Amino acid sequence: MGCLLCGRRQEDPVRVPSPWRRGVVLAPTARQVLVCPQCQDDADWTEVLARCERCDGTSLMVRFGEISCRRCGVVAARAGRTTPPDPDDAARLALRDDVAAAIERVLGRTPGG
Ligand SMILES: [Zn+2]
Numbered sequence: 001m002g003c004l005l006c007g008r009r010q011e012d013p014v015r016v017p018s019p020w021r022r023g024v025v026l027a028p029t030a031r032q033v034l035v036c037p038q039c040q041d042d043a044d045w046t047e048v049l050a051r052c053e054r055c056d057g058t059s060l061m062v063r064f065g066e067i068s069c070r071r072c073g074v075v076a077a078r079a080g081r082t083t084p085p086d087p088d089d090a091a092r093l094a095l096r097d098d099v100a101a102a103i104e105r106v107l108g109r110t111p112g113g
Pocket residue numbers: 003004005006007008035036037038039
């Protein structure tokens with residue numbers, strides 16, 4: 001796994017306490033990510049990470065598809081800067097496509113030829 005922000009590969013062996021930080025992003029799907037020490041110099045580097053609803057920490061992990069906080073074990077997290085797509089929006093878009101298709105059917109396509 002590379003750095004979430006710059007894509008750099010982690011070179012240190014995993015068992016050595018690493019300056020790399022783990023976190024979780026929620027979009028497009030909840031997944032575990034790593035951020036390299038260089039990118040941690042950026043004051044905003046945690047902005048993209050999901051945060052624990054209870055302690056506001058970014059030390060989250062994804063396990064069996066669920067998000068849990070290393071500090072308090074809660075499985076609820078809220079998104080950082082990047083918010084996942086609103087399910088309502090997706091439904092609306094799907095509906096719009098359906099309506100467009102229905103209108104097309106009613107009006108009928110111009111006979112070819
Ligand atoms: Zn990086």
